[in-house]
Amino acid sequence: MTMISADTQGLRLATRYAVLVLIALIFVFPLVFMVMSSLKPDQQLLQDSGSLRAFLPVGDISLDNYAAAFQRAPVWTFVFNSVLITGVTVVLSLVVCSAAGFAFVFVRWKGRETLLAILLATLILPFETIAIPLLLMAANLPWLGLDGISWGWMNSYRIQIVPFIADGLTVFLFVQYFKDLPGELIEAARVEGASWAQIYRKVVMPLSGPILATAAILKFLVMYNQYLWPLMVTQEEGYRPVMVGLQYFFQLNVAWGEVMAYLSLITVPVLAFYLYLQKSFIASIASTGVKG
Known part of the structure; x- marks a missing residue:
């Protein structure tokens, strides 16, 4: 009974952490998308927006958008x-x-x-x-x-x-x-x-x-x-x-x-x-x- 109780408690704890991690990812995804998109040219940004590539640093990655942002506004x-x-x-x-x-x-x-x-x-x-x-x-x-x-x-x-x-x-x-x-x-x-x-x-x-x-x-x-x-x-x-x-x-x-x-x-x-x-x-x- 003690072993079953410990296993059940461990399963509940793992499920709870899995749910919390999932909720955290839901809140983090927009930030990841924002940062990854800022590193891509507009054409690639729009092409990747419909797939998981939007959340990954793949393709033509650079800091050109940041330099252009400073040129456009103070x-x-x-x-x-x-x-x-x-x-x-x-x-x-x-x-x-x-x-x-x-x-x-x-x-x-x-x-x-x-x-x-x-x-x-x-x-x-x-x-x-x-x-x-x-x-x-x-x-x-x-x-x-x-x-x-x-x-x-x-x-x-x-x-x-x-x-x-x-x-x-x-x-x-x-x-x-x-x-x-x-x-x-x-x-x-x-x-x-x-x-x-x-x-x-x-x-x-x-x-x-x-x-x-x-x-x-x-x-x-x-x-x-x-x-x-x-x-x-x-x-x-x-x-x-x-x-x-x-x-x-x-x-x-x-x-x-x-x-x-x-x-x-x-x-x-x-x-x-x-x-x-x-x-x-x-x-x-x-x-x-x-x-x-």
Whole structure:
């Protein structure tokens, strides 16, 4: 019976791993196709797309598409802009939204539930409904810079960052997570004489690794994939992100190999962010478990 039980358990484990590997391959195939296609000329790319050769480095393999992509558009400028805009927005959003969630959950003040309900109601509004009013407002806002006061935020990084620092979804995620934290920790800190700022910084945030990682991933995806808003507010290449830069490859004659090369290049920051955040997420889970 012991031998049969062990064999059955081994079979189940092997089946489980086989299913997980299959699911992983399904998600990896588009990336492999993208990279392999970026190394082939357009004619071979289209011929191989209907067979397994599309996923293999066979035929006329070269880096010509990457060289052509850099000639057609300022790729590194677009990548730098997206990384800068996304990184700054994610960091500021985590700080602002976590502080707002802390205030909604732990601090008692009049009207907080009403304000939270109004904030959550904004989740049903698509961004397209407020894009034009937001554009008209941002076009006439003052800005204090090194050269003095200027009017209008068009063609700048700030117009792509500031409107997206705070959002209802991120605040809601922090509110729901903070509600599950042990209230005894907050009460003990208050008894010890800690201020709300100290409780937020030294008690709550060290326990918030999982929600920080989750909110960072969601915010990163939203900001890195921005297209409509940057297209509306930037007319200079020096401020345009990667998704707006993609339209450069669909003007005049479309070269699909160059498109795949560009997509491969702009995917690198996403994979780097994922690998970094995965390591930080696992470390935060282990740290939280020890502290608990």
